[in-house]
Amino acid sequence: MSESPEESGRAAFGQKSAELAVAAFFFAIGAIVIVDSLRLGTGWQEVHGPQPGYFPFYLGLIICVASLVNATRALLVKRADDKAFVEVGQLKLVLTVLVPTAIYAALVTWTGIYAASFLYIALFMRLLGKYPLWKAVAVPAGVIVVFFVVFEQWFKVPLPKGPLENLLGLG
Amino acid sequence: MDEIQSLWHGFGVALSPTNIALMFTGVILGVIIGVLPGLGGANGVAILLPLTFGMAQTPGGATSAIILLSCIYWGALFGGAITSILFNIPGEPWSVATTFDGYPMAQQGQAGRALTAAFTSSFVGAFLAVVMITFLSPVVAGFALAFGPPEYFAVYLLTFCAFIGTSKEPPFKTLAAMMLGFALAAVGTDTVTGTLRLTFGSTHLLTGFDFLVAVIGLFGIGEILLTLEEGLEFRGTKAKLNMRVVLETWRELPRYWLTSVRSTLVGCFMGIVPGGATPASFMSYGVARRFSPDGAKFGTGKIEGVVAPETAAHAAGTSALLPMLTLGVPGSPTAAVLLGGLMIWGLQPGPLLFVEQKDFVWGLIASMYLGNIAGLIVVLTCVPLFAAILRVPFSIIAPIIIVICAIGSFTVKNAMFDIWMMVVFGILGYLFKKLQYPLAPLVLAIVLGDNAESAFRQAMLMSQGDLSILFANTLVGTMTTLALVLLFWPMISALLAKLRGKPG
Numbered sequence: 001m002s003e004s005p006e007e008s009g010r011a012a013f014g015q016k017s018a019e020l021a022v023a024a025f026f027f028a029i030g031a032i033v034i035v036d037s038l039r040l041g042t043g044w045q046e047v048h049g050p051q052p053g054y055f056p057f058y059l060g061l062i063i064c065v066a067s068l069v070n071a072t073r074a075l076l077v078k079r080a081d082d083k084a085f086v087e088v089g090q091l092k093l094v095l096t097v098l099v100p101t102a103i104y105a106a107l108v109t110w111t112g113i114y115a116a117s118f119l120y121i122a123l124f125m126r127l128l129g130k131y132p133l134w135k136a137v138a139v140p141a142g143v144i145v146v147f148f149v150v151f152e153q154w155f156k157v158p159l160p161k162g163p164l165e166n167l168l169g170l171g
Numbered sequence: 172m173d174e175i176q177s178l179w180h181g182f183g184v185a186l187s188p189t190n191i192a193l194m195f196t197g198v199i200l201g202v203i204i205g206v207l208p209g210l211g212g213a214n215g216v217a218i219l220l221p222l223t224f225g226m227a228q229t230p231g232g233a234t235s236a237i238i239l240l241s242c243i244y245w246g247a248l249f250g251g252a253i254t255s256i257l258f259n260i261p262g263e264p265w266s267v268a269t270t271f272d273g274y275p276m277a278q279q280g281q282a283g284r285a286l287t288a289a290f291t292s293s294f295v296g297a298f299l300a301v302v303m304i305t306f307l308s309p310v311v312a313g314f315a316l317a318f319g320p321p322e323y324f325a326v327y328l329l330t331f332c333a334f335i336g337t338s339k340e341p342p343f344k345t346l347a348a349m350m351l352g353f354a355l356a357a358v359g360t361d362t363v364t365g366t367l368r369l370t371f372g373s374t375h376l377l378t379g380f381d382f383l384v385a386v387i388g389l390f391g392i393g394e395i396l397l398t399l400e401e402g403l404e405f406r407g408t409k410a411k412l413n414m415r416v417v418l419e420t421w422r423e424l425p426r427y428w429l430t431s432v433r434s435t436l437v438g439c440f441m442g443i444v445p446g447g448a449t450p451a452s453f454m455s456y457g458v459a460r461r462f463s464p465d466g467a468k469f470g471t472g473k474i475e476g477v478v479a480p481e482t483a484a485h486a487a488g489t490s491a492l493l494p495m496l497t498l499g500v501p502g503s504p505t506a507a508v509l510l511g512g513l514m515i516w517g518l519q520p521g522p523l524l525f526v527e528q529k530d531f532v533w534g535l536i537a538s539m540y541l542g543n544i545a546g547l548i549v550v551l552t553c554v555p556l557f558a559a560i561l562r563v564p565f566s567i568i569a570p571i572i573i574v575i576c577a578i579g580s581f582t583v584k585n586a587m588f589d590i591w592m593m594v595v596f597g598i599l600g601y602l603f604k605k606l607q608y609p610l611a612p613l614v615l616a617i618v619l620g621d622n623a624e625s626a627f628r629q630a631m632l633m634s635q636g637d638l639s640i641l642f643a644n645t646l647v648g649t650m651t652t653l654a655l656v657l658l659f660w661p662m663i664s665a666l667l668a669k670l671r672g673k674p675g
Contacts, residue, residue: 015606022606026347033354036369049632052361052368055624059353066347073341085605090400097399098598101392101573105590113578121570129566143571147578155222157582 011084018085019074023067030063096128112162114144174306181533184234185541193239194538198546199553201246206254206557210572212247212488212505213614214390216240217383218579220512227516234534240512241492241535242542244505245297248488249550252289252481253557257282265449265484268456272469272476279472283416286554288474289481291424292431294547296482299435300442300489301539304496308525308536311497315522320629321640325650327623328641329657330500333444334612336657341607348603349612355380356620363628375588382511382617383583386504388593389610391576393600395569417551420474427478430459434479438486442502443493455483489539496532497522500619504611507618 033056040053086094100120107116121140125131131139151157184190204215223236251266256273269289276285318326335345358369359379370376434455441451459479460469469476491502492509499520501507513520524532550557580593603610616623634640642648656663 018602019606022602022608026351029351029354033357033369036371040366040368044636048364048628049636050628052364052366055627056354056357056368059350059357063347063350063354066343066350069343070341070347073343086400093399094396094601097569097573098396098594101597102594104573105577105594108577108581108590109587113574113581117574117577121567121574124570125566129564131566139567143574147574151578151582156225157222158585159578160581160587 010088011086012088012091013085015083015085016074016077016079019077020071023071023074026067026070027064030060030067033057033060033063097124100124108160110162112165113159114148115162115164117147118144174309177309177529177533178305178537180529181535181537182541184231184530184534185238185537190235190238190534190538191541191545193235194242194542194545195549197239197242198246198249198542198549201243201248201546202250202253202550202553202557203246203560204243205247205250206560207568207572210575211390211394212244213503213508214387214576214579215247216243216505216508216512217386218391218575219243220383220508220515221579221582223512224515231530233513233516233518233528234531236516237509237513237531237535238538238542240509241538242545244488244509245539245542245546246549247505248297248485249290249293249546250557251484252293253286253550253554254561256285256289256477257558258561265452265488266480267449268452268480269477269484271456271480272471272473275470275472276474276477281472283413284420284474285472285477287417287420287551288424288477290547290550291421292434292478292482293485294543295431296435296438296485297489297543298540300439300486301536301543303439303490304493304539305536308493308497308532311493312522312525315498316526318522320626320633321643321647322650324623324626324630325641325647325654326498326500327619327626329650329654330494330619331612331616331623332654332658334609334615336660337444337450338609338612339450340609342661344606344608345612348608348610349616352613352616353620353623355385356382356617357624362621362625375586378584380592380617381583381589382614383508384580384589384592385596385617386508386614387576387580388596389600389603389614390504391579392573392593392597393604393610395572396597396601397604398565399569423474424478427475430463430475430479431482433458433462434482435486438483439490441483442487442490444502449484451487452480452484456480492539495520496524496535499622501615504614507615511618 037053037057037060040056041051042053042057043051044054045051100123104116104120107119110116111119118140121143122136125139126133126136129136147159151159185194200219201212201215204210205212210218220240223239226239227233227236248265251261252269252273255261255266255269256277259270259274261267261270273285273289276282315322331349334349335342338345354369356379358376359367360377361368367377437455437458438451441454456469456476456479459475460466463469463473463475465473465475488503488505491506493502495501495506495510499510501510510520518524518528518531576593577590580589581587583589600610602608603613630640631637634643640647641651
């Protein structure tokens with residue numbers, strides 16, 4: 001990270017916008033729950049008693065009301081009192097981990113857990129930890145061997161495998 | 172005394188070589204989990220739970236599985252203190268109060284003394300809480316045998332309203348987080364009618380959201396993202412713990428017996444009502460500071476400031492298992508995960524457990540005594556080892572932890588989709604933590620959602636839809652009223668403060 005300290009200390013998002021965004025997320029969830037509950041029926045039926053949508057309907061309603069209250073409380077904060085939710089430098093650090101993790105999650109679907117984990121740990125060590133290449137290869141190699149022994153051999157829990165493992169005859 | 176006899180029998184169950192080996196394995200794993208950032212009691216147990224599915228199927232295996240998992244819990248409770256004292260980083264939220272005096276002590280070269288005090292008082296707090304569980308749980312279970320659906324719903328209501336009344340987070344955020352948990356629990360097949368709810372045609376959602384994946388994401392990934400903000404480096408003091416320091420500290424500790432007793436009481440109370448270990452440790456630190464003759468010097472490295480929060484955190488963490496076993500209502504997120512484990516193994520938590528699964532219940536209770544002794548031995552002898560783990564740079568530890576979390580999420584149902592869900596829950600966990608949306612009620616709601624709903628629907632069936640059944644007799648009426656008082660407590664206390672504020 002080459003920016004000056006002031007740059008990385010600047011707020012990326014205010015507390016207020018973060019509060020509003022999360023409140024909006026809750027409201028959307030509540031609305032989805034209400035819509036589906038109405039489809040299922042929120043009343044009373046013979047034999048079964050309350051219909052399947054009865055309980056979720058009120059859950060959705062409470063979520064919506066609570067999110068409105070939270071949003072209102074956030075709106076009442078004056079602009080001058082708004083704090084930084086996350087600073088630019090912090091957000092960068094968080095994203096440098098979050099984005100690779102999301103890619104990793106996608107990669108597991110194609111390559112299986114072992115190959116993806118190897119790449120993920122190796123790149124993490126090499127790019128963020130600035131380790132020499134041999135360490136960045138040796139550590140993840142050791143880790144996946146340990147995982148293989150613990151999960152596949154000891155606990156007999158098969159983990160997802162991809163083309164590489166099949167090629168090696170381990171799949 | 173019936174309990175003594177049952178407990179004796181339980182020791183017979185717990186003292187098999189396999190179970191003792193599992194105890195030590197559990198404690199060691201637990202301490203490691205407690206020491207590492209991003210892995211804590213709740214998600215550590217969640218990650219390892221799928222590994223016990225096979226184990227629990229063998230005869231007596233469920234007891235071994237719960238011994239392993241509960242010992243991981245004790246280990247995590249112990250482990251939190253190590254990072255707090257040596258690194259000023261609370262490994263667990265309930266160890267935050269331990270840093271106040273523990274870290275200054277370590278800086279003054281008294282790390283060994285602080286650690287011994289922390290471990291010993293943890294042990295004392297947990298031990299007294301187990302004694303309480305031994306004698307109180309059969310009574311509570313016997314009482315709860317007479318519960319019907321309305322009573323159970325009232326218990327659930329009380330549990331969840333207690334979160335709103337006692338949590339320090341804004342009440343509407345607690346409410347929103349809790350209801351989100353219930354909504355997530357409602358996804359999938361409706362248990363009463365078999366109708367699909369909230370799945371929107373997705374086959375991944377047929378069986379609903381799994382609480383284990385939610386726990387791993389919210390607590391594991393969320394915690395790592397939060398830790399990252401602080402940067403990638405840990406700085407700590409060296410730990411040396413020799414027998415001489417241990418014995419010297421032990422000679423000193425009886426002086427603080429009154430602090431221990433007070434902290435245990437605070438801890439047990441907060442553990443049974445779903446307050447949990449974290450507020451218990453803060454509260455007990457506050458109480459100790461108020462009553463101690465050295466109160467003003469707290470925060471500069473007083474040993475009492477380590478004794479108080481550690482005793483309370485362990486007493487609370489342990490007594491959180493009492494309502495889990497007797498009522499099926501867990502008192503903490505980790506207890507909630509253990510409860511979920513019981514249900515997956517095919518055991519129905521609640522009063523019937525004490526009638527139908529005597530071996531299991533008393534084996535577990537006996538293992539609590541033994542597990543804490545095992546824990547004390549392990550932590551007193553292996554501190555340097557555990558501290559060394561923390562010196563492994565974060566850029567190696569973090570990706571490995573994330574990989575472990577991903578494997579844990581996958582093994583729950585052998586579903587790739589769950590790894591994705593883990594990442595999503597991780598982002599939510601990060602946002603919620605930063606914005607003070609509490610995670611504990613969310614997790615409890617995901618675990619208990621289906622039970623709470625079916626209790627409610629059965630109660631409504633009994634009364635033909637008349638809500639007054641929740642006030643039908645003294646027992647259920649008292650619980651419902653208490654729940655409502657707790658629900659509106661933030662308003663009531665604000666009102667009281669206003670009235671008191673006005674002179675005359």
